[in-house]
Every structure is written in C-alpha cells, then in structure tokens.
Amino acid sequence: MNTNRRRTLAIGTAAVAAPYLNTVFAQAKKEVKLGQTMPYSGPASAYGTIGKLHQAFFAKVNADGGVNGTKIDLVSLDDGYSPPKTVEQVRRLVEQENVDALFQTLGTPSNSAIHKYVNAKKMPHLFVATGATKWNDPKNYPWTFGFNLSYQTEGEIYAKYILKTKPNAKIAILYQNDDYGKDLLAGIEHVLSGDKAKMIVAKATYEVTDATVDSQILTLKASGADTMINICTPKFSAQAIRRVFDSGWRPPLHIVNNVGASVGSVLTPAGLDKSSGVITVQYYKDESDPVWKDDAAMLEWRGFMGRYYKDGNVLDASNVYAYITANLMLQTLKQCNGNYGRDNIRKQAESIRGWKHGLLLPGIVANTSPTDHSPIDQAQLSKFDGKKWVLFGEVLGGGAA
Incomplete structure (x- = not known):
C-alpha cells in the first residue's frame, strides 16, 4: 500500500470513527x-x-x-x-x-x-x-x-378556624415585613373582612435583619389580644414562641405558620413546654408523630x-x-x-x-x-401537645384533587 493510500484510509477511518467517538463521549x-x-x-x-x-x-x-x-x-x-x-x-x-x-x-x-x-x-x-x-x-x-x-390559602384556613371556634377573638399578628408575611396576612384579612376586620386588634412587623422580636411581642401583648398568629421564619418563630411564654402572656389560641413550625428547628429551641398548645397546618407527615x-x-x-x-x-x-x-x-x-x-x-x-x-x-x-x-x-390542622404534632379535623384548602 502506498503512502497516499494509507493517508486516505486513515482520514476516512477517522471521519467514520469521529461521530462514533463523539457519541460515546457525549454519553x-x-x-x-x-x-x-x-x-x-x-x-x-x-x-x-x-x-x-x-x-x-x-x-x-x-x-x-x-x-x-x-x-x-x-x-x-x-x-x-x-x-x-x-x-x-x-x-x-x-x-x-x-x-x-x-x-x-x-x-x-x-x-x-x-x-x-x-x-x-x-x-x-x-x-x-x-x-x-x-x-x-x-x-x-x-x-x-x-x-x-399557598400562604394565602394557609391564612384563610387559620381565619376560618378562628371564626368557627373563637368568633369573638381579639387577634394579634406578628409577620415578616415582605411578600411572604404580607401574603399570609392577606389570606387572613380576606376572610376577616368587613365587620370581622375589627377582630384584628394589633399587628406588628419585623425585618429579617432584626436581632430579636422581643419588643414586637410586648407591644402585641399590651393590645389585650387573646389570639396570637405568628407568621415568621424559624429563627424568629422560635423567638416569638419563647417570648410570648416568658412574658407571662398566655393567649388561649396561638397559631404558628407552617414554615415556622418544625419541632427540630423551632419548637425545641423555643422550649417544648413553651410550645405546647400551638396550632399550625401540615400537608406532609411529621417524624415526631408516633402514628407514622x-x-x-x-x-x-x-x-x-x-x-x-x-x-x-x-x-x-x-x-x-x-x-x-x-x-x-x-x-x-x-x-x-x-x-x-x-x-x-x-x-x-x-x-x-x-x-x-x-x-x-x-x-x-x-x-x-x-x-x-x-x-x-390542601392541608390539615395540627396541634402540638408538648411532644408531637397531633392532626385534627379534615383536609382543607383547595378543591378535591
């Protein structure tokens, strides 16, 4: 075989092999x-x-x-x-x-x-x-x-629960001052509109850059509210639960939004005893519940x-x-x-x-x-008994799937 023929075959073989090699490389x-x-x-x-x-x-x-x-x-x-x-x-x-x-x-x-x-x-x-x-x-x-x-759906669930179980409630709300806090608040206020709006007697906000929410809790306590709604991320949710208890305030109904209700990252740092009785919504199972x-x-x-x-x-x-x-x-x-x-x-x-x-x-x-x-x-209401979340009521929220 002459040199030119070898070169031609080599080039031809490379041309045929290249797509194959590229495919293998791509895979x-x-x-x-x-x-x-x-x-x-x-x-x-x-x-x-x-x-x-x-x-x-x-x-x-x-x-x-x-x-x-x-x-x-x-x-x-x-x-x-x-x-x-x-x-x-x-x-x-x-x-x-x-x-x-x-x-x-x-x-x-x-x-x-x-x-x-x-x-x-x-x-x-x-x-x-x-x-x-x-x-x-x-x-x-x-x-x-x-x-x-949806935060608005979550807020609507809480408001409807309050109307059903505590229609004369005096409500204090702590919420993060951004779209997250305002969105959940909008769900609450959508249900508590018109004459029912007067049920909300105090509102306070916090910034994510704040060190604590202690002063906000004391302001809400001073309103005379008997129902507390906590719309906070974990760090501030734990602070709020602990401060409510330590201040001597004992609202018969204390609601904590889902994203700030973890036993491990919120309730344990706040104190399990201080968290006893708080209510939230859940849409997935909780490890602390012996039912599972x-x-x-x-x-x-x-x-x-x-x-x-x-x-x-x-x-x-x-x-x-x-x-x-x-x-x-x-x-x-x-x-x-x-x-x-x-x-x-x-x-x-x-x-x-x-x-x-x-x-x-x-x-x-x-x-x-x-x-x-x-x-x-959809979600279901749940109450913390001092050790675990306990589900109650029916699945609520959007239409049936």
Missing part, C-alpha cells in the same frame, strides 16, 4: 444540570438543611444509575437569604454554569428578586421553596412553579437519612419537606424521557397528574397543568 458526559440558591448562612440558615438533603438525594440517585442513565448535577449556592446575593448567584447559575433548570430556590424575597429575570431567560424555575401566590401565574410568568401550600412510626414511606425516609444524610436532624420537618420536593423533581425528570431541553422540562413540570408521595398526608396529591403551577393546595 459518558451525559447529565442534566440543576441549580439552586439556599440560605446556608444568614437569618434563615435553618433552611440550609433543605439544600444539603437535596445534594445527598441526587448523589444517591446518581449512585443508583441516575435517571434513565442520565446523571443529575445539582449546583447549590449560598445566598444568605439576601436578594442581591440571590441575583448574583442565579446569574452565575444561568450564564456561567448553564444549568438546565433552577430547583427549589428558597425564600419569597429571594425569588421575587429573580422572578422577571429567569422568565426573560426562559429558564425553568421549578418548585420554589416559598408559598407566595405570585408563583402560580403561568400567564405572565410561564417558567415559574410553586410548591408550598411504622409507616412505609417514613421508614424509607429514615433509612435515607441514616445512610445518606447522617448529619441531618430527623426532628427537623424541613428534611421531610426536602425529600418530597426532591422526589417531585425526580419525577419531572423521569417524564422528560431523556429530552432535557428547557422547553420540555417546563412541559413536564406542567404535566404532574395525581402525583402521590408517601410522605404527603393521606388525601393530599400534587397536580399541575399549563394553567396551574401550584402542585399543593
């Missing part, structure tokens, strides 16, 4: 990249455990072979619960990391800061870790999806915690929440059938139908559609 590098911001530092750092569990969860999924052979790369960045930092980190995720979707970015003020940007970029903004109603606006923000029970001691889904979750997230607190409800949201993200990726283009990820996020997870309370399922980006719209 070897095949992954879907998710991005998120979490408050690993700052005033809402108690929620950082959510991101840590997500990382452990997807590491397990990858160890088990990924999603249909595709590995999941989760890039989780600290934003300190500071909206300017959230903007900076999300720009990094979108423009430098080139993520395929954002997942569970946490906080109402944080997500508000990136809401328009991610939609302009046509970036799937999935299952955000906040319950503001604005996340369910597919007409104007088609790339954003909520997860949590032998529950199959809870056993699976405990097994996961013991093997893959040993540093996680099993009494922190955020770790149950995080496991559910991670599974919903996994379900969305499974439905993609290997097509992880942003358009298809959004399409599949809009196609959650009757999704049940064992850690959701019985009767509660997740549904989405092109006109409804809020998977969860």
Whole structure:
C-alpha cells in the first residue's frame, strides 16, 4: 500500500470513527444540570438543611444509575437569604454554569428578586421553596412553579378556624415585613373582612435583619389580644414562641405558620413546654408523630437519612419537606424521557397528574397543568401537645384533587 493510500484510509477511518467517538463521549458526559440558591448562612440558615438533603438525594440517585442513565448535577449556592446575593448567584447559575433548570430556590424575597429575570431567560424555575401566590401565574410568568401550600390559602384556613371556634377573638399578628408575611396576612384579612376586620386588634412587623422580636411581642401583648398568629421564619418563630411564654402572656389560641413550625428547628429551641398548645397546618407527615412510626414511606425516609444524610436532624420537618420536593423533581425528570431541553422540562413540570408521595398526608396529591403551577393546595390542622404534632379535623384548602 502506498503512502497516499494509507493517508486516505486513515482520514476516512477517522471521519467514520469521529461521530462514533463523539457519541460515546457525549454519553459518558451525559447529565442534566440543576441549580439552586439556599440560605446556608444568614437569618434563615435553618433552611440550609433543605439544600444539603437535596445534594445527598441526587448523589444517591446518581449512585443508583441516575435517571434513565442520565446523571443529575445539582449546583447549590449560598445566598444568605439576601436578594442581591440571590441575583448574583442565579446569574452565575444561568450564564456561567448553564444549568438546565433552577430547583427549589428558597425564600419569597429571594425569588421575587429573580422572578422577571429567569422568565426573560426562559429558564425553568421549578418548585420554589416559598408559598407566595405570585408563583402560580403561568400567564405572565410561564417558567415559574410553586410548591408550598399557598400562604394565602394557609391564612384563610387559620381565619376560618378562628371564626368557627373563637368568633369573638381579639387577634394579634406578628409577620415578616415582605411578600411572604404580607401574603399570609392577606389570606387572613380576606376572610376577616368587613365587620370581622375589627377582630384584628394589633399587628406588628419585623425585618429579617432584626436581632430579636422581643419588643414586637410586648407591644402585641399590651393590645389585650387573646389570639396570637405568628407568621415568621424559624429563627424568629422560635423567638416569638419563647417570648410570648416568658412574658407571662398566655393567649388561649396561638397559631404558628407552617414554615415556622418544625419541632427540630423551632419548637425545641423555643422550649417544648413553651410550645405546647400551638396550632399550625401540615400537608406532609411529621417524624415526631408516633402514628407514622411504622409507616412505609417514613421508614424509607429514615433509612435515607441514616445512610445518606447522617448529619441531618430527623426532628427537623424541613428534611421531610426536602425529600418530597426532591422526589417531585425526580419525577419531572423521569417524564422528560431523556429530552432535557428547557422547553420540555417546563412541559413536564406542567404535566404532574395525581402525583402521590408517601410522605404527603393521606388525601393530599400534587397536580399541575399549563394553567396551574401550584402542585399543593390542601392541608390539615395540627396541634402540638408538648411532644408531637397531633392532626385534627379534615383536609382543607383547595378543591378535591
């Protein structure tokens, strides 16, 4: 064989082999990249455990072979619960990391800061870790999806419960001075409107940069209220519960919003004895409730915690929440059938139908559609007995699934 013929064959072989080698290389590098911001530092750092569990969860999924052979790369960045930092980190995720979707970015003020940007970029903004109603606006923000029970729905549940059980209540409300606090307050005031509005005798706000809420609690106590509604994130929720008790104020009805009601990160620091009798809503199971001691889904979750997230607190409800949201993200990726283009990820996020997870309370399922980006719209009231949350009443909230 002459030199020219050898060269021609070599080039031809390389030309044939190149697509094959590129395909093999692409398969070897095949992954879907998710991005998120979490408050690993700052005033809402108690929620950082959510991101840590997500990382452990997807590491397990990858160890088990990924999603249909595709590995999941989760890039989780600290934003300190500071909206300017959230903007900076999300720009990094979108423009430098080139993520395929954002997942569970946490906080109402944080997500508000990136809401328009991610939609302009046509970036799937999935299952955000906040319950503001604005996340369910597919007409104007088609790339954003909520997860949590809507804060307004939660507020409406509390107000209806008060009207039913304590129609002459004098209500004091402490709330975070941002869209999160105002959204839940709007739900309460929607029900307590007209003549009923006078039931609210005092309101006080706090900023996430405040050191304590002690002065606000004393102001609310001085109003003579016999019903307290606590709309706070974990750090301030624990402070409020403890200060209410230590001040000698004993409102017969004390309501704590769901995101500030974890036994591990709120009630234990506040004092379990001081937390006894408070009421909240729940839409997923609580580890401290012996009803779920032998529950199959809870056993699976405990097994996961013991093997893959040993540093996680099993009494922190955020770790149950995080496991559910991670599974919903996994379900969305499974439905993609290997097509992880942003358009298809959004399409599949809009196609959650009757999704049940064992850690959701019985009767509660997740549904989405092109006109409804809020998977969860139901919950059940629960009362803390000094050791555990005890469910009571019926599943309330949105229409039956």
